[in-house]
Amino acid sequence: MSHPRFQLAHGDAVDWLRGLPDECAQLIVTDPPYESLEKHRAVGTTTRLKRSKASSNDWFAIFPNARFPELFEEMYRILSRNSHLYLFCDQETAFVAKPIAEEAGFKFWKPLVWDKKRIGMGYHYRARYEFILFFEKGKRRLNDLGISDIIESPRIHNGYPTEKPVEVSAVLVGQSTQKRELVVDPFMGAGSVGVAAIRDGRDFAGNDISDAAIELTRQRLLEARGVEKDDVVKTAKRRHRGQLSLGM
Ligand SMILES: C[S@@+](CC[C@H](N)C(=O)[O-])C[C@H]1O[C@@H](n2cnc3c(N)ncnc32)[C@H](O)[C@@H]1O
Numbered sequence: 001m002s003h004p005r006f007q008l009a010h011g012d013a014v015d016w017l018r019g020l021p022d023e024c025a026q027l028i029v030t031d032p033p034y035e036s037l038e039k040h041r042a043v044g045t046t047t048r049l050k051r052s053k054a055s056s057n058d059w060f061a062i063f064p065n066a067r068f069p070e071l072f073e074e075m076y077r078i079l080s081r082n083s084h085l086y087l088f089c090d091q092e093t094a095f096v097a098k099p100i101a102e103e104a105g106f107k108f109w110k111p112l113v114w115d116k117k118r119i120g121m122g123y124h125y126r127a128r129y130e131f132i133l134f135f136e137k138g139k140r141r142l143n144d145l146g147i148s149d150i151i152e153s154p155r156i157h158n159g160y161p162t163e164k165p166v167e168v169s170a171v172l173v174g175q176s177t178q179k180r181e182l183v184v185d186p187f188m189g190a191g192s193v194g195v196a197a198i199r200d201g202r203d204f205a206g207n208d209i210s211d212a213a214i215e216l217t218r219q220r221l222l223e224a225r226g227v228e229k230d231d232v233v234k235t236a237k238r239r240h241r242g243q244l245s246l247g248m
Contacts (some may be wrong), residue, residue: 004180006194006204006221007232008214013186014067016207017074024237025078025205026181029172029193031088031164032063032071039092060161060210063187065096071186072097072104078184080240082138084176086112088164089131097133106135114168116155132172142175160190160216169196177202182236191217198226205233 009016013032063071075085085106089097098108111131119126132151153165173183173196183197188206190213197204198221208214218228229235 003225003227004198004201004203005229005232005235006198006206006226007228007230008188008218008221009205009207010209010211010214011207012209013063013207014070014074017071017078017186020078020184020205020233021237022077023080024182024233024240025184026080026083026236026240027085027173027177027183027202028075028079028083028185029086029088029169029183029196030075030185030187031162031189031193032187033060033162034090034093035062035064036090036092038062065093068097068100069103072101072106075186076104076106076137079137082140083136084140084172085135085137086172086176087133087135088114089133091131094131094133101133101135106137109134109136110149113150114164115150115152117152118154120155132168140176143178144175147171147175160213163190164192166192166195166199169193170200173197173200173202180239182233182240188217189213191220194226195220195224198224203232203236205236 079085087097094111102108111133114130114132116128119128121127151168151171153167156163156165169192177183179201180203182203182205183193185193185206188194188208191206194204194206194217204221204226206217222228
């Protein structure tokens with residue numbers, strides 16, 4: 001069996017998505033840098049804003065809430081007919097993102113909870129969890145109906161800023177795709193979604209506005225024995241169309 005493949009791009013997430021064909025991906029898992037981060041930084045309720053190992057910047061640029069309509073519209077367009085979208089999300093942004101995603105056509109099911117197992121920062125009850133909003137386009141059955149909506153995994157210390165554990169994305173990828181299907185992340189950071197996808201035999205296409213993020217992700221995906229190719233999206237679209245016509 002051939003190794004899973006990946007394709008990486010550098011640019012603005014929405015611009016990148018606009019260049020992808022309709023219905024080419026079977027899953028999106030993503031984690032945009034929400035503008036609520038700026039608010040936490042302004043009032044000093046987060047210390048997770050130090051220089052990152054992966055970047056010469058103090059922090060990456062935020063993605064404004066005002067751009068959600070174009071982001072959800074593009075994510076909806078590139079997902080194949082029966083597929084899922086998972087959005088890592090803080091509690092405040094969840095209220096803003098949900099109606100805009102529904103307006104774009106997604107069905108909202110529920111927030112999953114990533115339980116970090118130990119308390120972190122915060123003055124209004126110490127933070128121990130994050131939401132992962134679970135959306136659907138069309139109808140797709142989860143692969144294992146026995147999995148809980150709370151995913152436990154310790155937070156990452158001293159990694160890329162806001163890096164998510166591969167184990168969390170592994171649950172999402174395992175639930176919502178089959179082998180060789182295409183997983184997409186337009187804000188991939190250190191590539192935790194890509195690593196989960198490649199390790200589990202899925203193809204991956206990712207994008208980030210930071211060169212350092214791309215280099216870091218590339219190293220991790222090569223270590224996971226992924227093969228870098230520039231036609232991953234195109235091939236995935238062709239393969240998926242072939243499977244549909246065979247009634248698979
Ligand atoms: C919250 S981090 C993602 C972390 C990732 N989930 C991980 O596990 O490492 C958000 C990423 O979005 C990138 N970013 C910021 N603005 C962007 C934009 N307009 N388009 C694409 N990427 C952007 C940042 O460089 C950062 O790497």
